[in-house]
Amino acid sequence: MDITQVQRRIRLRDLETLATVVQAGSMRKAAQLMHLSQPAISRSIRDLEQAVGCELLQRSRGGIEPTLFGEALVRRGRGVFDELQGALRELAHLADPGAGEVHLACMETLHAGLVGACVESLLAQHPRIRVVLESGQAPDLIGLFLMQRLVDFTVARPSELPLPPGVEGETLFHDVPRVLVGRASPHVRRRKVRLADLAEDHWVLGRTELMAASPVARAFAEAGLAMPARVTASGSLHTRYRLLDTGRCVTVVPHSLLPFANPGDRFRVLPIEMPAWEFPTMVLKLQHRVLSPAAHLFIDELRRLARPLAVDRPVGSPGQQRSSA
Incomplete structure (x- = not known):
């Protein structure tokens, strides 16, 4: 394959068409997405296959799928379009x-x-x-x-x-987790609070915080405690804040959040030390x-x-x- 000759024959529009067909799974859907006729899509793919000398698409029960050659060209093509978009953004910035x-x-x-x-x-x-x-x-x-x-x-x-x-x-x-409760929590009125005091509470924790290697799991293990049995698994801040407002739940938030989204009087950060994320x-x-x-x-x-x-x-x-x- 003469790379220079092939490169001169490849058009960006044809690369875009190939990527759209692969994403859509059919030429009909690709034509709708690109606002072109289906024969125009077929012609573009045919021209690209002739330029590179390889079959780029194959039909299957699920629709159209890329061949190994098509998959490689789509993957590398993303980089081409990404660099082109980056160049255009840089030109806009210079202007x-x-x-x-x-x-x-x-x-x-x-x-x-x-x-x-x-x-x-x-x-x-x-x-x-x-x-x-x-x-x-x-x-x-x-x-x-x-x-x-x-x-x-x-x-x-x-x-x-x-x-x-x-x-x-x-x-x-x-990041270091900070233990957070709502204003109505009974822990707010305590002068000293230990992790053991929160073991029977209802915790709101994200997926990563429930993993064995998380700082939360490590803190409980180092205190000789099992992870809380009563847990709502959610990574949503909105859900956590709503449940904390009930006064019956406990959660953790990253220390990096507090300077920019200080909970103020709505919540209270408890003086419980936890290890940093690994x-x-x-x-x-x-x-x-x-x-x-x-x-x-x-x-x-x-x-x-x-x-x-x-x-x-x-x-x-x-x-x-x-x-x-």
């Missing part, structure tokens, strides 16, 4: 330094805390910058949003290290990916706002991280 666009994803507590504060601060300085935020748990933030190039970067606490191949991370801080909260990016100037501005502001959140890191904890690949 108007006060504008730009940032796409990122993070956990809900970061939306309500650090990242939300960063958006507020950045828009105060650059009111024409557009920010697009996505939300999810760490596996989706890394495996879906970042790896599929749906965002420029993510802010997340990885569930394991080293990072996946092709991903690099910069540590912002190690892995840090990080800015995660794809290696060798060129970010827009607006994304760099956002990350710089994240670093500034996160600096006071740093606590003593656990022994052997990571700082700058790259994948093992």
